[in-house]
Amino acid sequence: MKRIKERINTIIKLEEEIKSEGKIALQRLQDRLLAEGGPVIENIEGDNENNLVTFFYFAEESMDNVLFIPPVDMRNIQENKMDRLLDTNVWHITYKVRNDVYFGYYFCPNDPLDDDWEKRGDNLASDKFNNKVLVFKGEKGNKDVIRPYVVMPKAEPRFWTKERSEISKGKLHEHYFESKSFKEPRKLRVYTPFGYKENNDPYGLLVLTDGDEYINMLSAKEVLDNLIDDKKIPPIAVLFIDSTETRMEELKCSDEFGSVVVNELIPWVRNSYNISESPEKTIIGGLSLGGLTAAYLGLKHSEVFGNVLSQSGSYWYKPEGYEDKENSCWMSSEYEKIDKLPVKFYLNVGVLEAKAVMIDTNINFKDLLISKGYDVYFEEFKSGHDYLCWGETLANGLISLIGSK
Numbered sequence: 001m002k003r004i005k006e007r008i009n010t011i012i013k014l015e016e017e018i019k020s021e022g023k024i025a026l027q028r029l030q031d032r033l034l035a036e037g038g039p040v041i042e043n044i045e046g047d048n049e050n051n052l053v054t055f056f057y058f059a060e061e062s063m064d065n066v067l068f069i070p071p072v073d074m075r076n077i078q079e080n081k082m083d084r085l086l087d088t089n090v091w092h093i094t095y096k097v098r099n100d101v102y103f104g105y106y107f108c109p110n111d112p113l114d115d116d117w118e119k120r121g122d123n124l125a126s127d128k129f130n131n132k133v134l135v136f137k138g139e140k141g142n143k144d145v146i147r148p149y150v151v152m153p154k155a156e157p158r159f160w161t162k163e164r165s166e167i168s169k170g171k172l173h174e175h176y177f178e179s180k181s182f183k184e185p186r187k188l189r190v191y192t193p194f195g196y197k198e199n200n201d202p203y204g205l206l207v208l209t210d211g212d213e214y215i216n217m218l219s220a221k222e223v224l225d226n227l228i229d230d231k232k233i234p235p236i237a238v239l240f241i242d243s244t245e246t247r248m249e250e251l252k253c254s255d256e257f258g259s260v261v262v263n264e265l266i267p268w269v270r271n272s273y274n275i276s277e278s279p280e281k282t283i284i285g286g287l288s289l290g291g292l293t294a295a296y297l298g299l300k301h302s303e304v305f306g307n308v309l310s311q312s313g314s315y316w317y318k319p320e321g322y323e324d325k326e327n328s329c330w331m332s333s334e335y336e337k338i339d340k341l342p343v344k345f346y347l348n349v350g351v352l353e354a355k356a357v358m359i360d361t362n363i364n365f366k367d368l369l370i371s372k373g374y375d376v377y378f379e380e381f382k383s384g385h386d387y388l389c390w391g392e393t394l395a396n397g398l399i400s401l402i403g404s405k
Contacts, residue, residue: 001072001103001352003079004094008052010040011085011092018086026088030058038129039150044096051099051152056129057082057107059089066091067111069124071103071352071384077113097152102388103352104134104149121145134217134387149388156382160226160395161219167229168194172221172240177268181260187212187242188265190273191221193228193235198274204236204281204402205269206309207261209251209290211240218391226395233398239269251289252317253296262301278306279342283401285309287390292317295331295345295365302341309346309397311390312353315361329361332368345369345376346397352384377401 007015017025033040039055057066066082073079082091097103107125126133127148136145170193176185189211193203214220220238227233241261243250250257261284269275276282284294284305291313298308318330347369349362359380366378377400383389 001070001098002096004052004096008042008054008094010042010052010054011094015086018088026090029056029090033129037131038127041150041153049099050096052094053097053150053152054092054094055082055105055107055127057091057109057125058128059091059109062089063110065109065111065113067108067113067120068093069106069108070095071105071386072354075115075117077111081113082107097150098351098382099152100154100156100382101152101352102149102155102383102386103152104147104384104386104388106147147386149386158392160223161391162226163219163222164226164229167225169225170194170196170221170228172215177265179260179264181256183244183246186244189215189240189242190269191224191238191240192273193224193237195235196237196274200274202274202276202278202281204234204278204283205266205275206236206238206283206285206398207241207266207305208238209241209243209286209293210247210288211242213243213287213387214240214394217387218394220391220394223391223395223398227398231404232395233402233404236398236402237269237273237275239265241265247289251286251293253293253319255300257293258297258300261297262304266304279304280306281402283307283309283398285311285394285397286313287311288385289314289317291347292331296334298341298343298345299331299334299338302343306342307344307346307401309394309401310348311393311397312349312358312385313347313362313365314358315365316357329364329368332365335365335372336368340372340374343374344401345374346379346400347376348379348381348393348397350383350385350389351380352382354385358385 039053042052068080068082082093126146130148132149134147138144173190175188177188178185208214228235282305284297286294291310294308294310298305315329315331322330369376381389381393
C-alpha cells in the first residue's frame, strides 16, 4: 500500500470542474459518493495486480488538516496527511493498493500531528460514504468505535464465516467462572457441536482467548458449524474465554494466567462436558497477544496442548531484561533452547501488517520451528492486523491442525 503523491487524473478533472462550476461540482461529487459508495477504486493501465484507491473526507467546518490512518505505515504522519481539494472543505488522498486484499482505515480531522496515539484514538472518524464497517463496542459507557473497511475487487469472498440457514448447528452455553486470579467472575462460553452427547467418545477441545471477539466479530460459531457440517473437521467443543481490562497483563506470557487455564479452566470444562484429555485433540489458540499466549502455553504445557493456533501472533514481545541481539524474537529463543515438543502449529500473519514487528517476527518464529523439526502450517493472509480475515483463517487453522483425513 503506497501513497501516490502526484495528482491523479480523477483529481485533476475534479479541480477543473470546481473551478468552472463551484459548489455544483462538489455536490455532484458528494451525490456520486453517496450513491456508489466510497472510496473510489480505479484500474491502473498495464497493472493487473494493483488499483488506485482515493478517499474523500467532506469536512463540516473549517479545519487545519485531516489525517488518514491506513493499515500500514500509519505512524508516518506526514506521509498520510490528506490534501485539500483547492480551497474547498473537501480533503482527499490516493494510494496504490493490491487488488486482492481487505483493509480498514480511519480519518482523524484536525489532528495535532504528534505521537500521542492514545489521544488520537478519541478523535477517529468513520467514512460516511462507506457502509462496510466494523463496530467495536464501547465499554463502561464509552462510545462505539466504527472502522470502515475496503474489499478490493479481486479479494476472495468470505466463505466459512457466512451463516448457512440449512445446516444443523451447535450450541453456546454461557458460564461465569470464579478464580482467585480473576478480579471478578470471568465470562466463558462453551460451544458444543450439533449432536453432542455425553456418552459419545470424548470430544476434542479448542481453547480461545478473546472469546467475545471470536464469537461476535469473527463469527467463530458459524465457522465451527460450517466446518463440521462440511466434514472438514471432526465435531469439537470450544472454550471461549472472555478478556477484560487485564488483557494486556494476562496475554503477555503470564504464568499466573497460564496456570488458571491449565489448572482450573481445563479441569473444569473436562469435568462439565465430555471432553478428551488427549493433548493431540486439544488446541490452544488466539489472535494478536492471544496468539503469543497460545505459543507460550504450548511451550510450557505441551502435556495439555498438542496444537497451537496463532493468528497474527505478537512475537515482537520481549520480557523485561531480554537482550539477545542474535535473535530478535524472544519466543523463538525460548523454543530454540529446549528439545522438540510434541506440538503442531498453525501460524499466520497479514500481508498488510507492520513488516518489522509483525511479519518478520512471525517468519522468524516459523523458521525456527521448522529448523527444530516441528510440523508447521504457515499462512500469509490478505489483510492487516484487524478482524477482517481472522474468522476465515480460523477455519484454515483448524483444518490444518485437526482436519478430517
